[in-house]
Each structure stands twice: as C-alpha cells, then as structure tokens.
Amino acid sequence: xxxxxxxxxxxxxxxxxxxxxxxxxxxxxxxxxxxxxxxxxxxxxxxxxxxxxxxxxxxxxxxxxxxxxxxxxxxxxxxxxxxxxxxxxxxxxxxxxxxxxxxxxxxxxxxxxxxxxxxxxxxxxxxxxxxxxxxxxxxxxxxxxxxxxxxxxxxxxxxxxxxxxxxxxxxxxxxxxxxxxxxxxxxxxxxxxxxxxxxxxxxxxxxxxxxxxxxxxxxxxxxxxxxxxxxxxxxxxxxxxxxxxxxxxxxxxxxxxxxxxxxxxxxxxxxxxxxxxxxxxxxxxxxxxxxxxxxxxxxxxxxxxxxxxxxxxxxxxxxxxxxxxxxxxxxxxxxxxxxxxxxxxxxxxxxxxxxxxxxxxxxxxxxxxxxxxxxxxxxxxxxxxxxxxxxxxxxxxxxxxxxxxxxxxxxxxxxxxxxxxxxxxxxxxxxxxx
Numbered sequence: 001x002x003x004x005x006x007x008x009x010x011x012x013x014x015x016x017x018x019x020x021x022x023x024x025x026x027x028x029x030x031x032x033x034x035x036x037x038x039x040x041x042x043x044x045x046x047x048x049x050x051x052x053x054x055x056x057x058x059x060x061x062x063x064x065x066x067x068x069x070x071x072x073x074x075x076x077x078x079x080x081x082x083x084x085x086x087x088x089x090x091x092x093x094x095x096x097x098x099x100x101x102x103x104x105x106x107x108x109x110x111x112x113x114x115x116x117x118x119x120x121x122x123x124x125x126x127x128x129x130x131x132x133x134x135x136x137x138x139x140x141x142x143x144x145x146x147x148x149x150x151x152x153x154x155x156x157x158x159x160x161x162x163x164x165x166x167x168x169x170x171x172x173x174x175x176x177x178x179x180x181x182x183x184x185x186x187x188x189x190x191x192x193x194x195x196x197x198x199x200x201x202x203x204x205x206x207x208x209x210x211x212x213x214x215x216x217x218x219x220x221x222x223x224x225x226x227x228x229x230x231x232x233x234x235x236x237x238x239x240x241x242x243x244x245x246x247x248x249x250x251x252x253x254x255x256x257x258x259x260x261x262x263x264x265x266x267x268x269x270x271x272x273x274x275x276x277x278x279x280x281x282x283x284x285x286x287x288x289x290x291x292x293x294x295x296x297x298x299x300x301x302x303x304x305x306x307x308x309x310x311x312x313x314x315x316x317x318x319x320x321x322x323x324x325x326x327x328x329x330x331x332x333x334x335x336x337x338x339x340x341x342x343x344x345x346x347x348x349x350x351x352x353x354x355x356x357x358x359x360x361x362x363x364x365x366x367x368x369x370x371x372x373x374x375x376x377x378x379x380x381x382x383x384x385x386x387x388x389x390x391x392x393x394x395x396x397x398x399x400x401x402x403x404x405x406x407x408x409x410x411x412x413x414x415x416x417x418x419x420x421x422x423x424x425x426x427x428x429x430x431x432x433x434x
Contacts, residue, residue, distance in 0.1 A: 002026050008403060009242070009287035009424050010319045010383075016243075016290045020319050020383070020403045024420055030281060031309075032422040033271045033429055040245035044083065045090050047249050048236065055234065055252030056260045064168050064233050065098035072166035074187050074232075075173075077108045078118050079298055081240040081291045082174040085124035091170060092130055105162050107191025108137040110198055110363035135162050139195040151225040153218060155201050158194035159230050168233045171254065175237045175261040177212050177269060177430050179301050179370045180205055181220035184237050184258050188226040190363060201226070202362035205369065206355065212305045213270065213430035215262055227254045237261035239268075242289040242425055266430065273309050273421075273431040280311035282418035283410045285403075286426030288320035296322045296331045296384070296392075297367060302426025303380055304370045308433045309421050310378050315410040318426065319383040319403055330388040334395050336360065337368045341396030343375035379413070381406040 004026055007019040041047050052061035065071065073091055075084045088104065095102040106114060106122075113136030120128050127134075137160055138144070146164035148157045163169055171191075173184035190198040204210060204219035211217070227235075235254035239261065241247050248264050250257050284306045288299040299320040306316050322330030340347045340354075351372060354360035374380060382392065383403045392399045400406040411418055423429050 004029050006285060006422055007424070008285060008319050009289045010321055011288065011290040012294060012321055012323050013290050014323075020287070022285065022403050022407055024407075028418055028420045030419040030421055031273065031275055033273065033431065034424055035268050035428065037241040037243075037268060038247045040241075040247060041249060044086055044246050044249065048087060048090060048251065051236075051249055051251040052234070055257065056250050057253030057256035058234060061094065061234060061251070065094060065100060068098060068100040068167040070166045071095045071100045071102050071168040071170065072163050073102065073104045074107055074163060074169065074171045074192055075104065076191065077106055077111055078114055078122055079111070079293055080174045080183070081244065082172050082238045083240070083246050084122060084172055085127070087172055087236065088123060089126045089130075092127065092132060100168070102132050103162050103166070104132055104134045105160050105192050106134065106136045107187060109186075109190030109193070110139050110195065110361070113138050135160065137192045139198070142194060145194040149229040151222050151229065153204065153222045153225075155189075155197060155222055155226070157188070157226045157229045158197050159188060160192040163188075163192050163230060169231060170234045170236065171232055172236045173238070173258075175239050175258065175265050177265070177305060177428060179212060179304055179367065180210050181213070181215045181217050182258075182262050182265070184235075184261065185220050185223040185227075187232065187235070187254070188230045189223050193226070197226075199358075199362050202366045203355065205362060205366035206352070212301075213432075215259070224255050239265050240291060242291060242428065244291055269425075269428045270430040270432065273433050276309040276421065277433045279419065281309050281314060281421040282311060282414035283315045283317065283407070284310045284421045284423060285317045285407070286423040287318070288427065289425055292320075292427050294323055294325040294330070295328060296320060297333050299427065300371050301367070302423075303374050305426050305429050305431065306423050307374055307377060308431045312377055313379070315379045315381060315413065316374070317381045317383065317403065317406050317410060321385045322388055323385060329391055330385065331392045331395065331397075333364055334368060334392070334397075336364055337372060338395045340372065343372050345376070348372070348376060379410075381410065
C-alpha cells in the first residue's frame, strides 16, 4: 500500500506555516482528523456591531449602556487569541458615546500581571492613547476583591473591585476546546477572581467529568454560576482559527451566547471518532499551530485532547517547538511536576494529596495534572527545539529533535501493523468515540 506524507504543524506566532514531514505507510494510517476551517470574518467590527444589537439572549448593547455610569470590559490575558485590539476600541467608543466611564480588567487569573509593554502589544495604540484605566487581575492583593456570593458547589466568589463596582460588565473571550470543557466560560473564574475562589473552583478539574469538550462538567457549571453572581451584562465570544483569523463572533447573555459559540465551534473542530471506539490507535500523532503560543504549558493540551482514541499503553507523539516567552523557557512551570515523576499509580496518589494539602496550587495543577493523567495512560513522546531538551528531560519527559526518530521508536514498540491516527491541530480538536 502507498505511503502517506503527514504534514504536522510545528508553528510559533513568529514562524507560521512550518510543518514537519512524516511518511507513514498507508496500511498503518487508520484515521485523520483535519478541520475544514472557515475563512476570516471580513468586517469583524461590523459583525460585532450587528451581533451586539441582535444578542443571543439578554439585552442589546445600546439598552445596556443607556443610563450606565461605569462600564468594565473584561478581557483575556496575553495567552488567548480574541483580537481585542480591534474590538475594544469600538466598545470604548460606544461606552463614551453613552456618557459612561469605561475601565478594562485583564483576566490574568493567577498568571503574573502583564508588563506595560505586553499591555500595549495586546490592546494596540488606540486603546493606549484613550486614557482608559487598565487593570490586571493580581491575586497577591486580596484587598482588591469583593464578595458576590456562593455557588451551588460551595465556592465563595470574590471578584476584582473594578468588576464589582460596574453598572455594566462586558466580557470578550475566545471559544475553544480546553482541558476543562471550553474556553470563554472562565471570564469571572479564574479571570478576575481572588486566590481562594480560583483554587476551590479548580479542585473540580480533578473530577472524571472534567475533560475536553464536556461543557456540562462541574467546573464549567460553577464558572457559569460565578458569572451570574458577578452580574456579567454581555458576553462577546469569538472563534479564532489556526491562522490567527477571527472566523466567528456573537454577543448576548453570557451563558446562552457562550453555548451558541460552542455549537459553531463543534461543527468545525469536533469529530466522530467512533472507528476508534473498540479498536483504539496504537500511535496518535499531533502538532501545534501558531495560536497555541510559545509555552508547552499551553500547547501541551493537545496531548490530553488525543486521549479518547489511544489505547492504554499506546503512544502519543506531539510536535511543539515551544521557543519560550520573554524570560520563561519553553517548558516553564513543568518543574512543579518533577517531584511526582515518573507517572505511576503510587506517585499519582502523592499528586492528589499535594492538591488537598495545598502544597501544589491548582491554578497550575489543573494543566499539568491533566498531562500527568495522560502519561499514566500512554507513552508521550515530545518533539521540540533542542534548547528545551535538557530542561524537559530533567523533569522526566521523553523528548526528541526528530519526529521520524520518535515515530520509529513507537513502531518498534507497537509493531509493523500499528494503527496510527493523525490529529494535526490537537489543541483545537474534540474527538468523540461514543
């Protein structure tokens, strides 16, 4: 049977269109999951203006702004892709036309606040010249948070004071598959919440129902409740494709509009993988595209998204250059996981104990723990830049500089008839095997 040349994404924001070639025998390739991505919205601001006056539930933007005194816009941090440099200037103009005072809070969660340079890069010159106050969520300052109530899961919700004091709260978020359901739901928790609120919500990341593509998991529901308690007035949701293009925008009731965006996302990035329900893949090959940014802490989610189709003891090969971000090396934060390596059942119990005695924080643990779980299930081989090898190997990862070598090692384990699946855009992909 003829061979197939796989083009595996190996991109960064600065180096797009980079692929690694891997030749796979046609008899081995059991399935490929390649999204048919829509083109960019031609007039994003025009589409937003239409969406804001034709909301998915809730009031029109013009109705919300009528009589408002203080309006707070909540955005994601520098590691999410919603093009706020286009959207926020339009929102600020509408807010000022209504005679209200705007403010912006960047939803950093527990990630360090952005530097002035990072803020300028994210929002662009028009916003920076506007004089609007811009705040970063900073959990090291507990005095900046206001109590709003308790969710049905028992999480006390404390939010940034600039959010709590607003008459109107507008969020701008990216809808994308995540380790916990879908991105965009977390615009209160963790985006602008206090330390304990984030940590107690994130304990739900350990639950078995907290998996990519499950919008009904406990953690997701708790985030929706927090948004209600905080009083979000309008949620703006965008889908950004693997070329950094905004391909969809909606606005409306925070929960209803987010659910609608998920439906659109799933039409492109959710696949029927039922051919792997009873015969799982021996080897899954996945890559990373430019919007997943610079750190394995974000690109590595692709490994978890591939779990539904790989057999126990199988192999996931993940290609991600991870060049690093400013002073952070490509595998920054993963040294937190090092004391619990290798991934074994006994060490897994130690991991869980560390979350409950709070020696490990869940704002980071909710990410590395998911990959740790994946390593309990399958061998993970990572193809990355040589500069990352020593650091990653010291943590306990199996790393390579050549995807062909990683693939040959996997074939040696699983045999010449190994079943192979290809998931080029792993972080974006949801795989259904039901």
